[in-house]
Amino acid sequence: MEQNLAIKIKGLHKAYKGKKGEKIALESIDLEIPRGSFFGLLGPNGAGKSTMINIMAGLVNKTSGLVEICGHNIDTHPKASRMSIGIVPQELVLDPFFPAYEVLENTAGFYGVPKNKRRTMEIIRAVGLEDKAYAEARSLSGGMRRRLLVAKALVHNPDVVILDEPTAGVDVELRAQLWKYIAKINKQGTTILLTTHYLEEAEELCDQIAVIDDGRIIANDSKKNIMKTIDRKIVTIEFDQVVKELPKSFGKLRAHINNDDNIEVEFRKGKESFNEILVAINKSKLSVCDISTEEADLEEVFRHLTKAAYTN
Ligand SMILES: Nc1ncnc2c1ncn2[C@@H]1O[C@H](COP(=O)(O)OP(=O)(O)O)[C@@H](O)[C@H]1O
Ligand SMILES: [Mg+2]
Structure with a gap:
């Protein structure tokens, strides 16, 4: 059964240590995300969404608990679990002087994707950046940068793609194009995990939704049942x-x-x-x-x- 899970989280706990003491960002989180699903993690700002997915992606250290990505434990198999995930971060972090093409080639190199297996131009076309493939990242608009970050998350063909508040700053037309591509790779079997604080966005795209508030999962059900409750x-x-x-x-x-x-x-x-x-x-x-x-x-x-x- 477990092979059918893209994400398995049990008893996940995260406390950030700060000057004013501890901030508990996640408390006893249990969550299972089936392979192939389009899963929404819905919650208000500060609920703990980014913390949770950054832990999955190996970008933030958890305090305690179990996290498995496609059956790989992030503690005992960090490399395999990182290879299984492509994350599109909430912040627009890009080296301003690198063109899109190079950004993707470097990322592919980082993940050890052999040259003959790279799909750099295909991905650039998929996110609609072919006109800007050789332009420096600093010349791209906010929406284009977001799409370059999406492309960057796809170069190693991960089983799970996580998008953290992906539509911030993306205009409507490009958003539609982005979703079309994400829906396509989801149909091909990629698990999609989307965090958002927009109910409509989760409603439109996801087949299952978990609601997180103040570090706790307060609902987790099919979209249909969640919408009924709310x-x-x-x-x-x-x-x-x-x-x-x-x-x-x-x-x-x-x-x-x-x-x-x-x-x-x-x-x-x-x-x-x-x-x-x-x-x-x-x-x-x-x-x-x-x-x-x-x-x-x-x-x-x-x-x-x-x-x-x-x-x-
Ligand atoms: N690096 C950090 N240090 C201390 N507190 C943090 C840090 N990152 C996030 N937090 C706090 O943890 C809580 C959850 O934040 P976050 O995961 O970013 O929520 P969301 O993505 O749902 O908006 C918030 O109260 C936030 O202020
Ligand atoms: Mg966030």
Whole structure:
């Protein structure tokens, strides 16, 4: 079974030591990523996403725990596990004076890819940099640099490609081109791990999503099930009189009075019927002047999931 895992993490713990003491970035992380999946690691800024994938890639030292990449333990088989991973870092780190072609040739050399097995031009074309193949990195736009970093992660044909917040600074058209290529290599069998703090991005691309918040995995499920959990709306009901106390008829709903003296009801499509809200309004005998609904924002969704994780 284990051969079917691209990533296996057990009891992973990371504490950064700083002047002000320890910062616990990851706490008892368990995570399994099946081979061939398009996996999303979703979480707000500071949740621990970069720490986790940098540990996988051998760029950050863990404090304790087990990490295996395609069956290779990163402690006992660091070289084999590094060969299995290509990482596109969050920061745009590139030597400004090297042209794309040379950057990729050097990286291929670093990984020991023989000259006759190199696909330098093919990769450059795939990320749409053929016009800039011989231009120095410093002359590339932010989006082009990002794509060069993607190309750099692919030269040794790794089984797992990790993209850390890959769309920051990439414009829409190029983004589409990038995803097309990533989807293609995923179809060919490459496991893709994407970190993002954009719900829409994870929703659009990934087939499985883990949610991380404050160093803990708080949800890990198929995209379908994750979206169901976080498919929440806030319904705001405005009355033509000041409401100071929640009417009894709202008792069974997740409702409260907000700062504008309106009633706010949390509504989950899968779990509650909108009709219950209408019934509560009717029974209250109050007269409504407006009803509005808005999607719960992602920060709130994270808070909600975190609360659920701690009370379970
Ligand atoms: N080198 C470091 N030294 C100390 N603290 C760090 C370091 N890198 C990250 N952190 C802290 O660890 C936590 C997780 O950071 P990070 O993994 O970058 O989160 P994310 O990628 O989800 O935004 C944050 O609180 C961050 O401030
Ligand atoms: Mg990060």
